[in-house]
Amino acid sequence: MQAESKNIIMQxxxxxxxxxxxxxxxxxxxxxxxxxxxxxxxxxxxxFTLSLSALTVxxxxxxxxxxxxxxxxxxxxxxxxxxxDVVLKAYWPDMSRSLGPYVxxxxxxxxxxxxxxxxxxxxxxxxxxxxxxxxxxxxSFVLLxxxxxxxxxxxxxxxxxxxxxFSGPHWDKWIIMVMPPGAFxxxxxxxxxxxxxxxxxx
Amino acid sequence: MREKKWFPVVYMFLATAFFxxxxxxxxxxxxxxxxxxxxxxxxxxVVHVWPQTRAKAANAAMVHQLFVxxxxxxxxxxxxxxxxxxxxGGTVAAYALPIAGQGFWAPIKGVIGIAADRKTITxxxxxxxxxxxxxxxxxxxxxxxxxxxxxxxxxxxxPIRIRRPTVHLSENEVHAVTGATQTCTRLERIICQALQQWxxxxxxxxxxxxxxxxx
Numbered sequence: 001m002q003a004e005s006k007n008i009i010m011q012x013x014x015x016x017x018x019x020x021x022x023x024x025x026x027x028x029x030x031x032x033x034x035x036x037x038x039x040x041x042x043x044x045x046x047x048f049t050l051s052l053s054a055l056t057v058x059x060x061x062x063x064x065x066x067x068x069x070x071x072x073x074x075x076x077x078x079x080x081x082x083x084x085d086v087v088l089k090a091y092w093p094d095m096s097r098s099l100g101p102y103v104x105x106x107x108x109x110x111x112x113x114x115x116x117x118x119x120x121x122x123x124x125x126x127x128x129x130x131x132x133x134x135x136x137x138x139x140s141f142v143l144l145x146x147x148x149x150x151x152x153x154x155x156x157x158x159x160x161x162x163x164x165x166f167s168g169p170h171w172d173k174w175i176i177m178v179m180p181p182g183a184f185x186x187x188x189x190x191x192x193x194x195x196x197x198x199x200x201x202x
Numbered sequence: 203m204r205e206k207k208w209f210p211v212v213y214m215f216l217a218t219a220f221f222x223x224x225x226x227x228x229x230x231x232x233x234x235x236x237x238x239x240x241x242x243x244x245x246x247x248v249v250h251v252w253p254q255t256r257a258k259a260a261n262a263a264m265v266h267q268l269f270v271x272x273x274x275x276x277x278x279x280x281x282x283x284x285x286x287x288x289x290x291g292g293t294v295a296a297y298a299l300p301i302a303g304q305g306f307w308a309p310i311k312g313v314i315g316i317a318a319d320r321k322t323i324t325x326x327x328x329x330x331x332x333x334x335x336x337x338x339x340x341x342x343x344x345x346x347x348x349x350x351x352x353x354x355x356x357x358x359x360x361p362i363r364i365r366r367p368t369v370h371l372s373e374n375e376v377h378a379v380t381g382a383t384q385t386c387t388r389l390e391r392i393i394c395q396a397l398q399q400w401x402x403x404x405x406x407x408x409x410x411x412x413x414x415x416x417x
Contacts, residue, residue: 034334034336035335035336063204063213065209065210065213068213068214071214072213075218075221076221078221079221079224082229083225083228086225086228086229086236087232089232089236089239090232090235090239091235093236093239093240097330097332098335100308100332151336154336155335175336175337175381178334178335178336179334179337
């Protein structure tokens, strides 16, 4: 069991990382990574949705008829996403406005449906939850790296706080980093670097 | 039982009913809070465009209290603007005109403050925008908004102009945000349309009032 858990953790975080290995969830990777705070909230929302959706799909897997399983999975994912959306609207309205439609779009995030369909549907609840959790963490750490570079180089701030060198006159802010092309460049660089690190082990 | 033809239909129906019920219940629980947050965003914008109330609005409770006590809701006589009265039922000390329109990415909604002379801008605040963070979204930040304070509307179709950051400004102009040309162009259009429409409505009301006074 311990070796199995370790394998699930390593698959989610590195060997089958949803962003730099499988290139999934790219819409939100490109859209919300220009501010670290927005990215953190988006990652927490995905972590909540993915781990609990995987758990619920796994609990219901013996009962759900095969021919309607994808409809049921979408229903479960939408349920958790709406809960996150309502919580943000009620308790953190500024963040809800800032993230705009991207919280709602977690429903269509390929990682969530992919893990439910590929893993949770055929595995017990504990393992499905762990798989969802670590795939979400794998997604999160890549997004946070991209967001850190984009915010620091593009705006001279980190989590909204001005950084000594980057917000000063010596650093000419790279405006392209907070624009959509900046996200493409960063994603390509991160994918290249992480895949290069992984190559000798394969 | 899973092999029965009716089972998927019943299963889907029951699953949908269960998850929908929880969502509906949760939404109802937070409904008042969500509505209050939406109302508070507008109230904060109104209170922030008037210098008389801006300094006192330290937290959400103060914003709401100031709005309830000092702002008068818009009507035909004020051209759709909120008003700040000198005392209960007294003369108008300032107007707060709601503005709205399409930004670069999403709608921009805000409020522009106008002094009793109907020409001087007292402030501008935005309560809804989804422009590019770090670029277009800077329109909602203090440095950009503060530029509007004390500006005087020009007659004609462009009461307020948003100019390139390097040019010298006249009394109805403010500097644009660097790298946010599209947002600033759209914002100028939104502001000018709202101000022009409001000026026309107010002029019409003055004209109508004058005619009524003639025997």
